[in-house]
Amino acid sequence: MRHGVRGKNPLLRFAVVTALAATPLLTLVSIGQADPLAPPLGPCVGTCPNPFPQPPHNGDFAGSDSTINIYVGGNYTVQGRAAEAEGKIVTVKDLTIDKDGGGLFNMSVVGVGSRVPPPTGTDFVTVGGAVDVRPDNRLQVGGADSKETRWGNLVYGTNQSGTIEMAPTGEVVKNPAAIDGYSGLTATIEGHSACMAQQTATGAMTVDGNLYTFTGDGTSMRQVFNVDRNIGNATGAAADMVFTGIPAGATVIVNMVGPEPVLIRTNTGSGFPGDPMAELQPRLMWNIPNAADATITGGAQFQGSVMSGNPDGTVTLSSPGTNGRVYLAGNLLQTAPAGSTTGTELHAYPFDGDLPVCTSPSPSPSPSDSTSPSPSPSPSESTSPSPSPSPSTSESPSPSPSTSESPSPSPSPSSSGSTSPAPSPSGSTPQPTGSGSTPAGPPLPNTGGDSLVAPAAGAAAVLLGLGGAVIALARRARGRHS
Template sequence: MRHGARPKNRLIRYAAVTALAAAPLVTLASVGQADQLAPPLGPCVGDCPNPFPPVHNGPAAGTDDTINIFVGGNYRVEGRSAEAEGKVVTVKDLTVDKNGGGLFNMGVVGVGSQVAPPPGTDHVTVGGAVDVVTGNRVQLGGGNPARWGNLAYGTTESGTLEFSGPGAARRDPAAIDPFRGLTTVVEDHSACMAEQTATGELTVNGNLYTFTGDGHSTRQVFNVNRNIGSATAAADLVFAGIPAGATVIVNMVGPDPVLIRTNTGSGIPGDQLTDMQPLLMWNFPVSTDATITGGAQFQGSVMAGNPAGTVTLSNPGTNGRVYLAGNLVQGGTAGTELHAYPFNGDLPTCGQSPTPSPSPSPSESESPSPSPSESESKSPHPSPSRSEKPSESVEPTHGERPVPEHSRKPEGPLADTGSGPAGPIAGAAAVLLGLGTAVTMLARRSRGRRH
């Protein structure tokens, strides 16, 4: 369970206390590590297929009660958008106003992972108003076999809503209450990711964007202070130096507006980004205007931490969670679809003191800090100019941010054998050794007093 920089979430605090009481040795040894997102965010919860199937229009593949799309602001559907799969929560309003109108599927979709929320649950929860503009239709439920769910809204509902089976819409202002605190959770996670020191760099050669990791860290971090692709050219994405099982975080810290335009990503098993998808997170920590577009089935989850920001998804498909503190615009000239795929990666934990660790060997130490001239060119803060530099063939982007010592996280190498629990077990052994030493000293003192 991650403890954010703003530990206001009571559930998180209570879970932390419970974990400490249940397993004090392992927990103490693991302070300063990283953990998966806590429910209702992150990994699949329910009848979860393993692995998740590729995008298809076949029969149902399971159920997932984890939120797939969380919007802390307003959710607007426009362009030629087609569908939003999985559990959808928007704290404010939902507006469906497609160009030329037409059908928009939610919860259960025609083409996706075919992993829908459990039958009979709220597939869509809206804190404010639902406005399906005249000429548009929103359908919840269906598929093969037919699945059904409900829509809960807070204030008003207008337009055409269609439901499979006994599904229905209901006015329920309290339905959003369990999810309101998630806006702060998303803000905290997004800010914490952006504080991390880069473990790799991005190099650019024409339209080829290569993310090269350090080859050993369990969490690979890239701080990118420029757009990926441009208004006229789509980037080809390649990752290298990423150990199997490593979480990959791409912090988009460049100037506003921020753009990712790529055609890389098919969703077909065996493709590099398809295989990375469950552990890949694209983070927009401060952007007021961020867009992901191009011709790809975009792989990985998307997080944005600015509650005043807007993320626009206009690519044909997004395969991963979408967690935004601000607003979402779904729309493009293609039939934009958001597909339900989990994020199983481990995110950094901020706001805690790291456990002491031995000084790394030269081969394990992080890259030295950039020189003054290099750090200037890689500042994560927005620059006043958005001009691109097509003449540059290589552009490293360490983009390291100064982080207070108390919030830095130790990064260990990924074990070649895959024995992840070794760290906590070793820590527990160290604690036991310390306790044994203390007991021995007390016994010696007791014997001394008896002489």
């Protein structure tokens, strides 16, 4: 009489247990690791406040951050009544300051924003080409709070003209090689933008009058919305936006894949405590993969990072405040809507989300022939227990307090070397800070997953091997005793 595996064949029972023990390890291998943007892009690196202060914050410095906040693969042009651009700034081609009626433009240290500037003594602004500050305009780099002065260098590659005021003891330095350390970042941004645009949507945007509602699936830790139309319009009312069905801690990607010119015009986003958009901001990415012409505007403190993958494209930012990283393969125009006297500002806030990884170049969104920056496959999306709805429709959030001329953040006796400093001929050839040399398509950072995956895979293989061997022995034993 047979009694099954339990009574007759302990070897076979051991083999089953061994195979089951390998299963969670194989599951761990299949999950892989998270993929935040790799330095010098993405999360804050330095003395990082948690949380970052939201505008309107004009108090003392809240920390320091060596991550690039604004990267422009083409030309960076300041027009209209633009007022400030915060954080570490890199533009591959030219920087032009040409405000309507002239006036002051602050870079790296600003009067109102997160107040988390780059570390003192580093390269605050790096320009691969020329710096042209037009007549009646002034460019100020660095500044002070009530306790200290934060100063850094402006490094440029070819020519410099106009009035540049450096907080002591920052310098204006000519170094044609300064941009070389960032040479791979344009291709990296193109690759990430194209990869995001390939992702299958997990949610959808619906429109009811002036209300644009983004409804996620409530579970995926990477929420993707593929939007094939503009948000708001140029002549009617600006859009009110609501995100719902977004699990706590999820990354949110909004791919703007509609017809050109791409437009996001919204009054949603105040930055004040309790603002649902400000809660999403650290993990919210607005992706513009293809457009030659895209504009983000409205009366809001626009929340979230912006990425554009077209190296021939131009993104225009004209909201009172943009709170997040700005990473563009092409050009940036920072201005204000026609007839507006509101000063537009770009504020330094990290992007802490996880982006998908593609194993091959995208066939369509990126016009360049660059490859995707990371070889590893995108992990499947995990689930999260609780959606976090975002109820506010905020009809008229307050604009940034900065009006026409941004208050100078630097009460310090200004400008040692100031009104038109000559290029420094010294042997000081500062290298880009925060990252050192960044090769093309830098690898994604090690978040600890790979240190677990390799041993787990090995352990799983050993256990499965043991299981297979024991099964073979068990079958032989059964053959002898049956």
